[in-house]
Amino acid sequence: MLVAAAVCPCPPLLVPEVAAGAAAELDAARTACSHALGVLAAARPDRLVVVGPADESGRGPHPQGSRGSFRGFGVDLSVRLGPGGGAPSERELPPSLAVAGWLLEQTGWADAPIEGLGVGEPLAPERCLEAGREIGARAGRVALLVMGDASACRTLKAPGYLDERAAPFDAEVARALGSADVVALAALDAELAYELKASGRAPWQVLAGAAEGANLTGTLLYEDAPYGVGYVVAAWS
Numbered sequence: 652m653l654v655a656a657a658v659c660p661c662p663p664l665l666v667p668e669v670a671a672g673a674a675a676e677l678d679a680a681r682t683a684c685s686h687a688l689g690v691l692a693a694a695r696p697d698r699l700v701v702v703g704p705a706d707e708s709g710r711g712p713h714p715q716g717s718r719g720s721f722r723g724f725g726v727d728l729s730v731r732l733g734p735g736g737g738a739p740s741e742r743e744l745p746p747s748l749a750v751a752g753w754l755l756e757q758t759g760w761a762d763a764p765i766e767g768l769g770v771g772e773p774l775a776p777e778r779c780l781e782a783g784r785e786i787g788a789r790a791g792r793v794a795l796l797v798m799g800d801a802s803a804c805r806t807l808k809a810p811g812y813l814d815e816r817a818a819p820f821d822a823e824v825a826r827a828l829g830s831a832d833v834v835a836l837a838a839l840d841a842e843l844a845y846e847l848k849a850s851g852r853a854p855w856q857v858l859a860g861a862a863e864g865a866n867l868t869g870t871l872l873y874e875d876a877p878y879g880v881g882y883v884v885a886a887w888s
């Protein structure tokens with residue numbers, strides 16, 4: 652049963668070593684992520700499942716202790732998804748789960764076993780919901796850490812350039828995540844999300860599936876669009 656969830660953005664820029672001189676610009680987002688992870692810890696889950704967007708090489712399960720790095724972003728920094736000790740994984744964490752691993756390291760997470768799940772952007776909404784339902788149906792107290800960004804089209808200098816549909820899309824995402832509106836998340840338009848480069852769509856719909864019937868309430872902790880990309884932090888409990 653799902654007992655809590657935290658929703659965080661997944662730009663590598665959240666890691667100060669990657670952001671370098673611009674690190675302070677995301678201090679508020681980092682603080683909000685820390686608060687969201689605190690909600691997960693307070694729920695005392697038996698297992699934490701970390702879900703984030705991934706390309707083909709990073710899709711599927713990632714066991715506890717899997718390694719990731721930020722070398723592709725010019726920084727010689729490695730992370731683990733939770734404490735090591737399990738069988739080593741041959742696959743490297745996708746960037747979204749590497750960012751999650753870094754966030755968990757910052758909070759010293761040791762409250763429950765961890766596993767990761769990389770989901771592909773093309774995954775259809777119903778398949779995302781079904782994957783979430785499988786997580787939510789597990790025995791014991793399950794928590795989710797859901798990584799993903801909103802649109803990348805909020806300004807002229809954004810990665811996807813300016814799209815007038817981006818701000819309304821992000822506003823609805825922030826409203827749904829902040830109020831734990833499972834129905835609204837399930838109804839997100841996958842094609843529109845793809846056009847707006849919103850990497851969080853599939854992970855958010857996994858969350859929606861997992862939270863069906865859980866009657867959780869949500870709190871919006873952060874919503875902004877630095878660098879023209881929508882970042883949302885929310886906590887459900």
